Amino acid sequence: MKSKKVNRIIIKSIFYIVVVIIFIYMLFPFYWALNSSLKSEDQLMQSPATFLPRDTDGNISFYFENYKNIFSNSTFVRSIGNSIIVAGLTTLISLVVGSFSAFALGKLYFKGKKITLYLILSMTMFPQVTVLSGLYAVITTLNLAAVPSMILSYMIFTLPFTTWVLTTFFRQLPTEIMQSAQVDGATPFQTFWMILLPLTAPALVTTGLLAFIAAWNEYLFALTFTSIEPTARTIPVAISLFSGTVARQEPFGEIMAAAIVVTIPVVLLVLIFQRRIVAGLTAGAVKG
């Protein structure tokens, strides 16, 4: 009896140790970025590195210039809005179009399902670098502005993803629900829109989050497509254009400050909305 209890305590402690290690692993770089963002260039060069910003005498000394500089950088401030628009629209379109396709692929009967799935997947099996110049040619031929070009290009990566994940979740939904709804007289589309979709709420939210962050982080396409349209620059591009006061100098503190400024709201928004969205969607499905 005693050994079982000891066993459990040991397992529990190991468990908590692992959780703590994960905490440190996940959070530490963010803390380090925060620490670095509050240091001036000279403080950053200190060795050994300090856990809190200190000056040469060892006193704690915070440096706020980095934050001041990035907020006075109009490209950066505007880029936040641009990123929200581009990533938001990409996510929305990917989810809508993807869920349509997923419904068809997951619940309807037709020939050529496998081929369609693989075809959709194959869009995304190339590295970005390879398709970049081809895409640029398409964009210039169609004379698209920067924002639509980015959204359309990001589809190559987010659409297969949302389609496949949602297909998996749709497949798992029991067919009885569909059949009982059809007995009630609902068309397949109504079944889809009002019943099945809310049931896959967790999958929708998750794929939405992942698609959003993929578009949010994308750099290569954004750099090329916004090169002649500076007002449409997104966050990664704006950060890459940060520069020091002299040629070749790299403003590390400012880059870190930008990272902090961009990360915190995103995390907060997700925390607030994730619960709300899931609750809202599942509430609609709670019917007999």
Added chain:
Amino acid sequence: MKKVLLVLLIALISMGIGFSDNVVLTVAAGAVGQEFELCKEAADEFMKLYPCVEVKVLETPDLATDRLGLYLQFFEAKSSEVDVYQIDVIWPGDLAQHFVDLYEYGAQDYVGNHFPAIIENNTVDGKLIGMPWFTDAGLLYYREDLLKKYGYDNPPATWDELEEMAKTVQAGEKKNNPDFWGFVFQANAYEGLTCDALEWVASNGGGTIISPDKKITIANKNAAEILEKVRDWIGTIAPKGVLGFGEEDARKVFQGGNALFMRNWPYAYSLGEQDGSVIKGKFGACPLPAGNSGKGAAALGGWQVAVSKYSKNPALASQLAFFLSNYENQKTRAIKGSYNPTIMSLYQDPEVLEATPIFGSLYDVFINAAARPSTASAPRYNEVSTLFFKAVHSVISGEEDAMTALENLALDLEEVTGFEVVWE
């Protein structure tokens, strides 16, 4: 007189064109804060001279490969969006086909003022691809206070002297500061290593990889000797991490007070002299040491202004290029931003010398700078450089034996360029 007529003609044309739309010229410049500001100021001045022209300055990424990638996208699409490009000193050869010949638009009037080496570098098959804008050359930075402390009066004149001084000072300083090293430089596998290695090899009588008359000269004993010497430095007087260092990494170590010597471009000088810098007032800069050749070699850097072939207004854009690189603008940039001018007479201008006294001593360095073989190996310079820095990196990291690596390199270069190899 010709110039005045040309200006008048262009003014007339632009006024004629300008009834509906302004002519818009776009300049793709750097993203650097101060550089960007200076460029915009110059653009504003130009707009005052040519009222019907609007000049837009476009930022491009600081990272060289990203910037090149962006330019290549434009050229691939034959885009007329950008008229004037700021190009690196090693790009004229490779990208010549995308730029106009500035001699067609009146460059003869200006070329005489600039350093001949740079003009020669920018001339491909008799065509002037870019106007020199500002220049750069490798320098040796040294801690005056530490040299004095250990009894050395002057900075080293040869690599052997450098090694000896570095060993002594490092041994002494490391007792209190485990992060202290004798010599930091750029040894990451990138274009910067081509610069540093060219300096080592050329100063040791090993040639310049590919000679101006298009012979591959790199596989020789002098080159192997100096590369092995550098390999021995890494881990003894230079940290192992130097194999991943770029310019900024080396500067951080030196400016943090943790190195005796540094090889870097002139930009580090003004940064080191800023308030708050630990080494302010304690360091100096001088030409790089010599090897077997008896002379030090400094790699030539810098940027040029070029006009795109796909521009809709090449004549006007050329005028903009000449304007940006003229005496007044280079002087402003020198005084406000410490940009090394390419116009020789500026090095005797009292105002410039007052703002940056170090320019006086730099004049000799610039006159004798060793250009990378970008024009000789055009249009495959990038490939040549990549092969070179990878070979050097493998030697100095101890992966490969020097002579083998250089022989392999020579054969690789032969494959890429088709030039003849000079075997020792």
Added chain:
Amino acid sequence: MAKKETGILLKRQQKLALKLLLPTFIILALVAIYPLADVFITSFTNREFAGGDENKTEFIGFDNYISLLAFTFVELPPVLDENGNQTIDSKTGEPLYERAIRVLPRTPYRFKEMSQFDLFGKRYVVGARNPEFLNAIWNTLVFTVTSVFLETMLGLFIALVVNSNFKAKGALRTTMLVPWAVITVVSARIWEWMLQPGNSGFFNMLLFRLGISNGQASFLTEPALQMPSMVMVDVWKTAPYMALLLLAGLQTIPRELYEAADVDGASKPKQFFSITLPLLKPALAVALIFRTLDALRVFDVFQVLLGSKMYSMASYNYFQLIQNRQMGLASAIGVIIFLFISIFAIFYMRSMGVEKHEV
């Protein structure tokens, strides 16, 4: 009668399916077809990137592929002394062989040394026309297997904790969002800063303070430390993706199943293996496919942290395109990456039995 009805139902479903799939196909046609076809076609040419007006692009068949992948084995003859015996190097005590550069074929194409090995008392040298690319393939594969394995384990653990009733769940859920939310190009720079050689870098500072090393470890240039650093940086960013996907999968498993199992007296581990894993399989399969796909395509971390010191397939692709402007070669690399991904995708589908759900 029933058959006729099902026939009509089937047709209606097919029509609806077509309508639903139409937006996807439109987007596909618009954005994907031209670039992808371009890649395939260009890979059979010697096209140059930004090649200008001269139309020197020629069709060269499989030459690009051959130059990327060709390799050979050649025996290295030993260096003999006057008596015909093999000389031993006096310094190292190792038997001496000819220099590989003399033995490997040179015309019509040069094969460069990749590595040497011994077999049945003879020494062989492996030569390849493009050792860099073959190394890049190897690096990418090692990276993919390691990274996907670790991020799956970590992601699964986090997902299980967040889905359960443990006290840590809320905090863990927030924590895992942080790496996910940091912009990738910046997070690569943060890690680069932390991995700096010298005590201004975090890891070295820690090792130094703990007395383990002198604080001069160079993570990104020591061959032995490069791959672990890459994996550590990548897993940090990708474990949250895995966790989020698997969490969504876990949330679809009805609680009643667990309650029933509790009533039956099944232990927690048994519940995990007999309930959780099987029902999680589809979500796990999709997650694995996409994560592996992303790992095989890895570009950002390698380009920012290692540059030209160590290539992944995609970063080699980038450098070939930008520095050497060999568009034909770069496209061939893209196609090879595509083939690798296809192999992995088919492997996953088969082994996880996902196809069996075909309706």
